Amino acid sequence: MTATTHKIDAASATTGIGAAMIKDAIAAAVLAFLLCFPIIMLHAESDNDGNLFLTWRPWAVVVICAIAFAGRLSVSLYQARPVADRPVVAAAAPSASAAFIGRYIGAFGLAVLVVFPLAVWASLGSSGSLKWIDSYGIQILIYVMLGWGLNIVVGLAGLLDLGYVAFYAVGAYAYALLATTFGWSFWICLPLAGILAAFWGMILGFPVLRLRGDYLAIVTLAFGEMIRLVLINWIPFSGGYAGIASIPKVSFFGLPMRDAPGSFAEFFGLEYSPIHSKIFLYYVILALALITNFVTLRLRRLPIGRAWEALREDEIACRSLGINTRNTKLTAFALGAFFGGLAGSFFAVRQGFISPESFTFNESATILAIVVLGGMGSQIGVALAAVFLIGGFELLRELEWMRQLMQTIFGIPDFDPAQYRGLLFGLAMVVMMILRPRGFVSTRLPSIFLKEKKAVSGSLVKEGHG
Amino acid sequence: MGNFLQQLINGLTLGSIYGLIAIGYTMVFGIIGMVNFAHGDLFMLSAFIALLVFLVLTKILGVTSLALAFVIVLIAGMVLTSVWNWTIERLAYRPLRGSFRLAPLISAIGMSIFLSNFVQVVQGPRNKPVPPMFNEVIHFSPGGAYDVTLQYKQLVIGFVTAVLLFAFWYLVQKTALGRAQRACEQDRKMAALLGIDVDRTISITFVIGASLAAVAGVLYMMYYGVVNFSDGFLPGVKAFTAAVLGGIGSLPGAVLGGLLIGLIEVFWSSYFSTDYKDVAAFAILAITLIFMPSGILGRPEIEKV
Helix, strand or coil: CHHHHHHHHHHHHHCCCCHHHHHHHHHHHHHHHHHHCCCCCEEEEECCCCCEEEEECHHHHHHHHHHHHHHHHHHHHHHCCCHHHCCCCCCCCCCHHHHHHHHHHHHHHHHHHHHHHHHHHHHHHHHHHHHHHHHHHHHHHHHHHHHHHHHHHHHHCCCCCCCCHHHHHHHHHHHHHHHHHHCCCHHHHHHHHHHHHHHHHHHHHCCCCCCCHHHHHHHHHHHHHHHHHHHHHCHHHHCHHHCECCCCCCEECCEECCCCCCCHHHHCCCCCCHHHHHHHHHHHHHHHHHHHHHHHHHHCCCHHHHHHHHHHHCHHHHHHCCCCHHHHHHHHHHHHHHHHHHHHHHHHHHHCCECHHHHCHHHHHHHHHHHHHHCCCCHHHHHHHHHHHHHHHHHHCCCHHHHHHHHHHHCCCCCCHHHHHHHHHHHHHHHHHHHCCCCCCCEECCCCCCCCCCCEEHHHCCCCCC | CHHHHHHHHHHHHHHHHHHHHHHHHHHHHHHHCCCCCCHHHHHHHHHHHHHHHHHHHHHHCCCCCHHHHHHHHHHHHHHHHHHHHHHHHHHHHHHHCCCCCCHHHHHHHHHHHHHHHHHHHHHCCCCEECCCCCCCEEEECCCCCCCEEEEHHHHHHHHHHHHHHHHHHHHHHHCHHHHHHHHHHHCHHHHHHCCCCHHHHHHHHHHHHHHHHHHHHHHHHHHHCEECHHHHHHHHHHHHHHHHHHCCCCHHHHHHHHHHHHHHHHHHHHHCCCCCHHHHHHHHHHHHHHHCCCCCCCCCCCCCC
């Protein structure tokens, strides 16, 4: 008896599109119409006299409603597919191949990173490789380093920090001010900038010691914004919106990297090319990022690193076992800030110009997104997320064919794919939280183990809880 | 004295707008314990919706009565913004119940970035000048000791805020819907056991928050006469500060906090410096959260082990 009813259920489920599904899909389309109605259908543009006039975009709304209709329908169909077709939800145990990849991806990635600039230089020449080394290589590595730095605070200690960019700013301004005022070299300023940022990390960490979760996040956001607003308004100190320009460039062990006598190129008997300094900067940031990674990996095995992870899992248990949560939190803040400061001073030397515009909340959100998308606490995941996000954003600038396509087919004159980066980026954060809240790399290798290291599914640990 | 009174009026006007936004934060936090980071951007979106509806009414449909246009804009803005927030809650927050604690906050940050960039893409990055409305002023004792200018806009803002606050206070305190909402706030599981549709109640909370944010958006657009895609972040943070200052979870607290933040901001710019007024707002936020996290009218949070 029950078997037959099951069959009937299955049969009715496989008949395909039912009336209810159509109804759902129509509801989705109507909803999409309501959402788009004024904000997409109409476009207010102001002329030079400050008068607004409206232009209509009905086709965009029709397309969006159609997408909503089709999307909802396919979701219903997917959900109603016969039971037999559904994949068995496997226990979240990492497979042997994943473990194998996990073991060698680090070494492989490192080899690629070391060879990358030389290979690009050799294959594309000096002018062709500039873009790849500068706006892809260096840019991505800065974010890898920032991601790893923030990972100490968010991924290991579980303290959600929304104002990380403040330490990046402290590092950048420390180098810029020390170098332009006292003429100190980058190599002296770099550790100083890091220490200064760590000091700020402690100052800002102290008041938030007893906060947790959302409140901690909001207070760190407030601190981050306060530092930026002070940099904007304290003009004698920081130059305000104008920022600090003509920051000295980095030198190669005392040899300046510019077209002048006694420079790097002359010393090595090379013909001067701006690519030399870019390649050198690339290796500097690669080394800084690797130091960050190395320190984090080593610290995780020390008592302090284990205390961070214990704090992330359960603060109350931590306290009752006699761990000094104050010192544990402060070291996490200070160390995270230290690496942020190093990255900041590298940013200043690379750009040669800094202004508060580079240190907005969006920057903090980007770094946080890298940590979250990569899988909080996973070093390799954070690096991969930085490559995808930052590399992806840079790639959006290159989609010339898409501009052509939009212009010829849809008649949109000034379509710029790069405009959509923020939009896609916000969506990626939301979608990631829904589909894979543990990030790309959702397995964890325990920091301490008996006899054999076993990977743990990320769903068994509580990153960022509490 | 005249300056003081003038600033008092300006501060209360600004404070009403913050208070309206703060209610959205406080109600959502009260019911699901989440900082709805995207609420400020929702407010900005509602200002854009209101501007577009207003332009349709005046330029295309040829509505000449300003009062009628204003009422229609207010209602249309409330409805359309509610639809947005309802959809956002459905798609971005509801699937995350039961996920780890910071997941909704991160999702809301993503939503906030999405909304501001969405408006930038569809409406362009430039400031939109809003056609002037209610420009008349009442001038008390010109040249005297109490030389104060009261703009009609400020009267409209005060009136609309008072009426809506009363309406929503009635809704939350006296109706079945409000009782369900307060029950879910106290204990979601128990409320569900007693037959309250918790998901629906949470959706309604987002809708209420959105409609009040939409009112704030309409008033903000009218008061400042310009809207921009990046206008959501700072008012959002200040309104959140207001919600925390008043005691998060408490409706009268949100309004009180909003008025206080408005007054502090206006008096700070008037008597100290305009440059650091946002620093002051952030400083108040940090100080309140650190030293009195339960705010003025809030209940202290008891930590259960």
